[in-house]
Amino acid sequence: MRNTYIQEKVAKVILAIFTLLIVLVLFSILGGIFIKGLPALNWEILTQVPKGGYYFGKEGGILNAIIGSVYLAIGASLIAVVISVPTALFIHTYLFSFPNWQKRIRLCLDVLWGVPPIVYGAFGFNLMLFMGWPTSLLAAIITVAFLISPVMIRAMDESLQQVSHGLFESAVSLGFYKGEIGYKFLLRQTLPGVATAFLLALGKGIGDTASVLFTAGYTDYIPESLTEPAATLPLAVFFQLSSPIPEVKARAYAAAVVLTIIILTISISSRFISKKLSKNKIA
Amino acid sequence: MTITKRLSHEYLRKGWMQVALGIILLLPFAIGLSLLYKAWPLLAPSGLIDVLLGSEWSPMQGKFGLWPFISSSIIVSLMGLLFMVPVCLSAAIFITQFAPAWLARSLRSVIDILAGIPSVIFGLWGVMTIVPIVGDLATSYGAGNATGYSILAAGIVVSFSVMPFILNMLIELFESVSIELKESALSLGASYWQVIKDVIVRKLKPGIIASFTLGVSKAFGETIAVLMVVGNVVQVPKGLFSAGYPLPALLANNYGEMMTIPMYDAALMLSALILLIIVIFFNYIAHKVIRYYHARI
Amino acid sequence: MRNSNHVSSIIDQEIIRKDQAKGLHNLIYVKDLSLWHGKQQTLKNVELNIRDKGITVLLGPSGCGKTTLLKTFNRLSDLYPDIRTEGSIFFEGKDILSKEIDVYDLRQKMGLLSQRPQPLPGTIAENIRYALKLKGIKAKSEQDDRIAHYLQKVALWEEVKDRLKSPAGRLSIGQQQRLCLARGLAIEPRVILADEPTSALDPISSRKIEEQFKELSQEFSIVLVTHILRQAKRLADYVAFMYFGEVIEKGRPDVLFEDPKTETFKEYLFVGH
Numbered sequence: 097m098r099n100t101y102i103q104e105k106v107a108k109v110i111l112a113i114f115t116l117l118i119v120l121v122l123f124s125i126l127g128g129i130f131i132k133g134l135p136a137l138n139w140e141i142l143t144q145v146p147k148g149g150y151y152f153g154k155e156g157g158i159l160n161a162i163i164g165s166v167y168l169a170i171g172a173s174l175i176a177v178v179i180s181v182p183t184a185l186f187i188h189t190y191l192f193s194f195p196n197w198q199k200r201i202r203l204c205l206d207v208l209w210g211v212p213p214i215v216y217g218a219f220g221f222n223l224m225l226f227m228g229w230p231t232s233l234l235a236a237i238i239t240v241a242f243l244i245s246p247v248m249i250r251a252m253d254e255s256l257q258q259v260s261h262g263l264f265e266s267a268v269s270l271g272f273y274k275g276e277i278g279y280k281f282l283l284r285q286t287l288p289g290v291a292t293a294f295l296l297a298l299g300k301g302i303g304d305t306a307s308v309l310f311t312a313g314y315t316d317y318i319p320e321s322l323t324e325p326a327a328t329l330p331l332a333v334f335f336q337l338s339s340p341i342p343e344v345k346a347r348a349y350a351a352a353v354v355l356t357i358i359i360l361t362i363s364i365s366s367r368f369i370s371k372k373l374s375k376n377k378i379a
Numbered sequence: 380m381t382i383t384k385r386l387s388h389e390y391l392r393k394g395w396m397q398v399a400l401g402i403i404l405l406l407p408f409a410i411g412l413s414l415l416y417k418a419w420p421l422l423a424p425s426g427l428i429d430v431l432l433g434s435e436w437s438p439m440q441g442k443f444g445l446w447p448f449i450s451s452s453i454i455v456s457l458m459g460l461l462f463m464v465p466v467c468l469s470a471a472i473f474i475t476q477f478a479p480a481w482l483a484r485s486l487r488s489v490i491d492i493l494a495g496i497p498s499v500i501f502g503l504w505g506v507m508t509i510v511p512i513v514g515d516l517a518t519s520y521g522a523g524n525a526t527g528y529s530i531l532a533a534g535i536v537v538s539f540s541v542m543p544f545i546l547n548m549l550i551e552l553f554e555s556v557s558i559e560l561k562e563s564a565l566s567l568g569a570s571y572w573q574v575i576k577d578v579i580v581r582k583l584k585p586g587i588i589a590s591f592t593l594g595v596s597k598a599f600g601e602t603i604a605v606l607m608v609v610g611n612v613v614q615v616p617k618g619l620f621s622a623g624y625p626l627p628a629l630l631a632n633n634y635g636e637m638m639t640i641p642m643y644d645a646a647l648m649l650s651a652l653i654l655l656i657i658v659i660f661f662n663y664i665a666h667k668v669i670r671y672y673h674a675r676i
Numbered sequence: 677m678r679n680s681n682h683v684s685s686i687i688d689q690e691i692i693r694k695d696q697a698k699g700l701h702n703l704i705y706v707k708d709l710s711l712w713h714g715k716q717q718t719l720k721n722v723e724l725n726i727r728d729k730g731i732t733v734l735l736g737p738s739g740c741g742k743t744t745l746l747k748t749f750n751r752l753s754d755l756y757p758d759i760r761t762e763g764s765i766f767f768e769g770k771d772i773l774s775k776e777i778d779v780y781d782l783r784q785k786m787g788l789l790s791q792r793p794q795p796l797p798g799t800i801a802e803n804i805r806y807a808l809k810l811k812g813i814k815a816k817s818e819q820d821d822r823i824a825h826y827l828q829k830v831a832l833w834e835e836v837k838d839r840l841k842s843p844a845g846r847l848s849i850g851q852q853q854r855l856c857l858a859r860g861l862a863i864e865p866r867v868i869l870a871d872e873p874t875s876a877l878d879p880i881s882s883r884k885i886e887e888q889f890k891e892l893s894q895e896f897s898i899v900l901v902t903h904i905l906r907q908a909k910r911l912a913d914y915v916a917f918m919y920f921g922e923v924i925e926k927g928r929p930d931v932l933f934e935d936p937k938t939e940t941f942k943e944y945l946f947v948g949h
C-alpha cells in the first residue's frame with residue numbers, strides 16, 4: 097500500500113513539472129519579446145511608414161504594417177462572418193433532422209481547420225492568378241477569409257450545440273420559419289459564443305503569416321484601395337528579422353511586441369465579452 | 380409583415396445559407412483541384428515516384444526531387460510528436476485530475492493565450508531562446524552544424540506551437556470521463572494514480588491517439604515558426620543537429636521566384652498538394668482510430 | 677462534545693458492549709456525523725448503526741443525503757476538496773474519518789456498486805482481474821479460478837464463459853451490473869455499498885440483482901441506498917429513513933413500516949416514493 101502512495105506522489109510531481117514547463121514557455125515567449133522589443137519601440141515606429149534608407153537602419157516605422165494588418169483583419173473577418181453565420185445556422189435549423197449531413201459538414205470543417213495556412217496561401221495565389229488580380233489587399237483578404245471561416249464556423253457550431261433542442265422544436269411548432277428561428281432565436285441565444293468565435297478568427301487572421309505571403313505583396317505604403325498591395329505585422333516581423341542590420345532586426349522585435357499586444361488584447365477581450373454577454377441571454 | 384413578405388425573406392435567408400454552405404463544402408475540392416492542376420505539368424512527364432523520392436533539387440536544371448523536403452518534414456514532425464506526447468499528456472492529466480479549481484482555471488488561460496500566439500512569434504522565440512541552446516548542445520557534442528538552426532530546434536518549436544490545440548482536445552477528453560467510473564475504480568482499492576493510468580487513460584486511448592495524430596498533422600503544416608529555426612539547407616537530414624528544409628519552408632522561401640524558372644511553380648504547387656493530402660490523410664486516420672476502438676469497446 | 681475522537685471512542689466501546697449483551701452485532705457505528713459541501717450542510721448529526729450481515733436500507737427522497745452518507749463510508753468523499761465532516765464513523769474499532777486510516781485498505785473492505793454499471797475499459801475477465809491484482813493476487817492460474825468463482829457467484833458465468841475476452845462494454849446493462857458486483861466481491865469486502873443499483877436496469881435484471889443481494893446478505897453487510905419503497909420492503913433487514921440530511925426514523929422494517937412515528941415518514945409511505 098505504501099508503495100502505491102509513493103508512486104502517486106512521484107507521478108504528481110512529474111505531471112506538475114511538465115505542466116509548469118508550458119507556463120514557463122509562455123513566460124519565456126512573452127518575456128523575451130518584450131525585453132528585446134520594448135527598447136526598440138517608440139512613437140516614431142508606430143506612426144510612420146518606412147522612409148528612404150529604412151532597411152539600412154534609417155528613419156521610419158511600421159505604420160504601413162499596422163494599418164495593413166487592421167484592414168486585412170477587418171476585411172477578412174467581415175467576409176468570414178457573412179459565410180460562417182449562415183452556414184452554422186443552416187446546420188442547426190434546416191439540417192436539424194439530418195444528422196448524417198451534419199456529420200459530413202463537420203468532417204469537412206475538420207479537414208479545412210487542419211489545412212495549413214501555407215496551403216491556403218498557395219490556393220489564394222492560384223485564385224488570384226485565375227481572377228487576374230494583382231498581389232493586393234483584396235487577394236490577401238479573400239485568402240484569409242477562407243482560412244478563418246472554418247475556425248469561425250466550428251466555434252459557432254460548438255456553442256450552437258449547447259442550445260437545447262427544445263428551443264428549436266417549440267419555435268417550429270409556434271409557426272416560425274427555420275431561418276427566422278436561426279437568426280432571431282439561436283443567434284441571440286449564442287451571442288457570446290458567436291462573439292468569441294469572431295474574435296478567435298480575428299486573432300488568427302491578424303497573426304497569420306504564411307497565408308498572405310503569396311498574396312499581400314509587401315509594400316512600404318499604406319494601401320488606399322483594395323487592389324493595392326499591403327504589408328502586415330507578421331510579415332514585417334518575418335522580413336525584418338532576416339536583415340543583417342541590428343537596427344532593422346530590433347524593429348522586428350518591436351513589431352512583434354505590437355503584434356503580441358494586439359493578440360493579447362483580442363484574447364482578453366474575448367473572455368471579457370463572453371462573460372459579459374452570457375448574462376443577458378434569453379432564458 | 381405580410382405572409383408573402385415573410386416568406387420571401389425566408390427564401391432569401393435560406394438561399395444565402397445554402398450558398399455559404401456550398402462555398403465551404405466546395406473549398407477543399409477547389410483547393411485540391413487548383414493545386415493538382417498547377418502541379419500537373421511536373422507530374423505528368425516525370426511521374427509521382429520520381430518526384431517524391433528523388434533527392435536532386437536543382438530547379439535551374441529542371442531537377443525537382445522533393446525527398447529532402449519530405450524527409451525533413453517527416454523528421455521535424457516526429458520530433459515534435461516526441462516532445463508533445465509527454466508534455467501534453469502530463470499537463471492534461473494534471474489540469475483535469477489533480478489541480479485545484481483555481482489553478483486549473485489559470486492554467487487553462489495560459490493555454491488559451493498560448494493558442495492565440497502567432498506562428499511568427501513562436502519562430503521569433505525559437506530564434507531567441509531555443510536556437511542558442513541547441514547551438515551550445517551541438518558544439519558540446521561536436522556536431523558538424525553548430526549554429527543551432529537545426530531539425531532539433533524545429534522539433535522543439537513546432538511541438539510548443541502545436542501544443543495548445545492538442546491540449547484543448549485532451550482536456551475535453553479527460554473531462555468527459557464520468558466521476559462514477561473513477562469512484563468505482565477507487566472503490567476497488569486503487570490509488571488515484573492507478574485509476575488514471577489503468578482506467579482513464581486506457582478508456583481514452585482512441586481519443587488520445589486521434590488527438591496526437593491531428594497534432595502531427597498540424598506540425599507537418601507549420602510553416603513560419605519552423606522555417607525560422609530549421610536552417611533551410613536542401614539535404615536529407617543526417618542527425619538531430621543537422622539543418623533541414625521542410626516542405627512548407629520550401630514554399631514560403633521560394634514563392635518569389637516561382638514564376639521565373641520553368642516548372643518551378645509546378646514543383647511548389649505539388650508540395651502544397653502533398654501537404655494537403657497528408658493533412659486529409661491524418662484526419663482520416665484520426666477518425667478511423669476512434670471508429671475502430673468504438674467498435675471494440 | 678462534537679468531533680472529539682477520544683470521547684466518541686469511549687462511547688463506541690460502551691455501545692459495542694451493550695449491543696453484544698443484547699445479542700446484536702453491529703459493524704459500523706455512525707456517531708453524530710455532519711457533513712458540509714462548502715457552506716451547504718448535507719448531513720445533520722446522523723446517528724446510525726449498520727448490522728453485521730444483512731441488508732440495511734437507506735431510504736428517502738432523492739437529494740436527502742443518503743448517497744453522500746454511503747460514500748463517506750469508503751471515503752469517496754475525499755474526492756471533493758470542499759467537503760468537510762464532523763463526527764465519526766467507527767468500523768473495526770477505528771474511526772474511518774480519521775487521517776490515520778489507510779483509505780485503500782478501507783475501500784477494499786467496502787465494495788461499491790454504483791447507480792449505473794461502470795465496467796472498466798477492457799474485457800470481462802480483465803474487469804475482475806484488475807480487482808484481484810489490487811488485492812495482491814498475482815498468480816495467473818489463481819486469478820482465473822477466482823474469475824470463474826465470482827462470475828458464478830453472481831450467476832453470470834453461464835452467460836459469459838465463452839467470451840471472457842470480449843469487451844465488458846458489450847454486455848447488456850443488466851449483465852454489466854452483475855459483472856460490477858462480481859468485481860466488487862473479488863476484493864473480498866466485508867461490506868457492500870450499493871447506490872440505487874437497480875435504477876438503470878430493466879425489471880428482470882433488477883430482480884436478479886435483488887435475489888443476489890438476498891443471498892449475499894448471509895455473508896456480507898449490505899448497505900443499500902434506494903428511493904423505491906417497495907424495494908426497501910422486499911429487501912430490508914433494517915431501515916433508516918432520511919430526509920434533508922437527517923435520519924428521521926430507523927428500525928426493523930416490520931415495526932417501522934407498520935407504525936411510522938413522524939408525519940414526514942407517514943406522508944412518504946403514503947405517497948409511496
